[in-house]
Amino acid sequence: MSPPLVLLVANPSPGRTLQALALKSQGWRVEEASVAGLSEPRERPDVLVLEGGLPLDREVLATQGLATVVLASSVERERLRQRGLQASFLDWPASLGELVEGVRASLPPERRELPGEGAPTTVLIADDDPLSRKLLQLHLAPFRFEVMAASNGQAALELARRRRPKLIIADVLMPGLDGFRLCLALRKDPRLANVPVLLTHVGAPDELDLRMAQNVGANGFVRRTQEGEELIAALLRELHSGGPSAAPLDQGLLCEEHLYGMVRRLERQVGLLAQAERAARESEERYRLVVAGSYDGVWDWDLRHHTMWCSPRLLELLGRRVEDFPGTYDAFIAWVHPEDRTRVEQALVTHLEEGTLYDVSVRLRHADGSYHACVSRGQAMRDEHGRPVRMAGIINDVTEQLRLFRETQEAVRTRDEFLSVAAHELRTPLTALRLRLQGVNAAMQADTPTSPERISQALGSADRQVQRLTGLVDTLLDVSQLQSHAPLLQLEQVDLAAVVREAVARSEQEASRAGCRLVMSPMPATLGRWDPVRLAQVVRHLLANAMKFGPGKPVEVTLEARVDAAVLKVRDHGIGIEPERLDALFQRFERAVPVRHYGGLGLGLYRVRRIVEAHGGAVTVDSKLGEGATFHVHLPREGPAAANSRV
Structure with missing residues (x-):
């Protein structure tokens, strides 16, 4: 065929x-x-x-x-x-x-697999560098040549004499018998004189190299590159032509030129090695600086010797010292959370066996006993047989990012809940207002006369709903301003007792509707540098809060005048507050109880805290579930720092 x-x-x-x-x-x-x-x-x-x-x-x-x-x-x-x-x-x-x-x-x-014409093509490679020999063999692999390899010129000559190759590729710099002298020896052997020889080296040949190659009878001098295309092209041309180069010159004439050429080439080789060593040092220094300056921790696992290296930054992330790490895989895997260990080890095995991506989330034990959320990524390095011999990667501590992510999720949930509550709170007075106005309109259009008292009563109810809407809108606007900056205060010398009494008097009607009795202890004149309007808002909201959660029960108000401060206390006898809700009670959108049981936007106590803190004071709460709550407002008499004031 x-x-x-x-x-x-x-x-x-x-x-x-x-x-x-x-x-x-x-x-x-x-x-x-x-x-x-x-x-x-x-x-x-x-x-x-x-x-x-x-x-x-x-x-x-x-x-x-x-x-x-x-x-x-x-x-x-x-x-x-x-x-x-x-x-x-x-x-x-x-x-x-x-x-x-x-x-x-x-x-x-x-x-x-149908054989072509002639004997199999045999190529002999002579090179003392095993990596260069391996790379050239990989370049020749697609052609399915039969490749023989020798680590020096003398071994290549003996191998060629035992089995004549179709072509020889020889590096010019080899111990013992270099490429030039190997070519000369081949040309003097009658059985090998016609074998094409290609000389090669990593450096580009100069004029002397080309002349020496011609003088020893080489078929060409080709620069060896990682791609190998130039060398493969020369090899194919020589295999096709199938003949040697010109006959070599007399050895006596070559000796001096050969020695001079080899010295020149060795000088260039030393220069290249020095340059490569300098580049390696610079690369190592860059790597060291990157590792030292990176926020990520770096690890390097030697699979053959079962040792593991962790960068100082990685150990620092886990609160550990370099001398405390024994440098083994077992010691490192012991830091992994027990619930994560099987999953992490399985991911490592799968990556090493199948080459799949290694990118896992893992909890690592800190020196203080806590666990940090981390992300570990890595890549295995393999030998010439594809077996993993080493694996390196990075570990990034994402504990803070995870915390921020969860806080963001909670903020989004709280925002959505607030929008729902705000819509309900605004819809309630709007619905009542609409019904009152529709009733008045129907009464005005009816044939039967309507008494002025009924119309006045309906309009009064509508006005109260408008006031409620206005209050809700004012609250939203005020909270928006408080979120961006501290409230601007109009400070003046004021008697806090008078402010409290007036706020209590304004809340009597609301207390009557809630069935609450407002009880004020005797209050001495308590002078200080405060904003009376803002403090009145604080008192009224604390009273409204007490009446909402303790309807039908008394609300007690006391004022204590100290030398440098005033302490206002508002106590109710309502449902009380669960202990786990106390810490977040003064945050935006937080409530003492679920919103489905009580109305409100969850902004009142936040406004109270911001106003009190703007005065340089503090607000706290004492409460037991089922026993009511007592709010304490501590206000320094000298008022806030000048930076938070506007007189």
């Missing part, structure tokens, strides 16, 4: 020539054509390779059913897929190795 036929359709270029050489290196037959050549009769190929950027629409439609590999950009790939092209796509530009693998995958299974 003849080898597979690959039809390569691309514009003529050096790139197309290399693509053809890469495909031919697999023993496949390759025909090259332009777009126009697609319409010409020919043997049906096993695989059609189309270069991106060509006007392929008409031809593509004509080749439906043929295994096709298209080298195309992402935009062109989408366009061709929309036109219904069934093909394997490779990113343009694709490496030569990717092209070979793509074509092999598109061949029928029974044709993929």
Whole structure:
């Protein structure tokens, strides 16, 4: 059976020539054509390779059913897929190795392993750096060459004499027998004289390197890069041409130039190593500074030696010292909350075995015994066999963020509840007002006369509802101002006892409706520098609060005059306050009892606190559930600091 036929359709270029050489290196037959050549009769190929950027629409439609590999950009790939092209796509530009693998995958299974013409292609690599040898082997892997490797020139020469390779790649700097002298030795061996030799090194060759390579009979000198494309291209060209370079010069003529060239190259190599070492030190210093300055903690787990390193910042987050951490995984996992430990260990195992993302929330025990909410992320590093050998990552303490998130959730819940309560509180007087006005309107339009007393009574009730609405709106506006800044006070010398008596007198009618008796103890004149209007608001609200939660029971008001302060007490005999509600009672939207049992916006005591604090004072409450509550207002006689005052 003849080898597979690959039809390569691309514009003529050096790139197309290399693509053809890469495909031919697999023993496949390759025909090259332009777009126009697609319409010409020919043997049906096993695989059609189309270069991106060509006007392929008409031809593509004509080749439906043929295994096709298209080298195309992402935009062109989408366009061709929309036109219904069934093909394997490779990113343009694709490496030569990717092209070979793509074509092999598109061949029928029974044709993929069909041997080509001639013996297997054997490539010998001579390099003292194991990483360089491994990298070059990876570059050659898609071509399925048989690769032999040697760690120095002498070992490579002996290996080549035992088994003649098709091509040799040699690094010029190797201990013992370097690349130049290896090439010279090969050219003097009759059996190996015709084997193509490519010299290579990480540095770009200069004029002396190129002349030395020519003088020793090398087929080329190629700079070795991580991508390896330049070296692969040179290898394919030499395999195709299959001959040596010019015959080497006499060894005597080469000796002095060779020594001079090797000294020059060693000098450059030392310079490169010094530069690399300097870059490594700078990189390490940058990493150290980043770790030291980062808010996140860093961890590094050596899976082979079962040791673990934690950055000082990570230990600081947990309130621990560097000398207290024994540096083991078991010691670290012991800090994980028992309820989280199984989940964290399972996430680690899954990441190490399957490569899934490791990103878990975890509670870690602080040195003080508390648990901090954290997020741990990490990535495993693997050896050449894919086995995990190390894992590193970061831990971020999100305790504060979690607290703020929960507070935000609670604030949103409280806001929504307040809006519902506010709507209810505003709707109640509006409904009553509307009913009163509708009643008056109906009475005015009725045939039977309506007494002025009834109309006056209805209008009086409507006026009270308007006053209630006005009070609610004023409260909302006042709280809005109090939230943004301290209340502005109109300070003057005032008798607090007179303010309290007047506020009590104004609350008598409301007390009568609630069935409460307002009891005032004798009050001496209590002078101080205060805002009488604001303090009257404080007294009236405390009285209203007492009557709401203790209807039908007395409310006691006392005033104590001290040398430097006045203490106002308002005591009710109502339902009392649950202990867990006392701390938050003076916050916005907080209530002593659930809103479904009692009305109100939950703003009154907040206003009281803000006004009292603006005077430089404090308000507290004593209460037992079922035994009422006593509010204490402490006011310094000298008033607030000047910064909070406006005279």
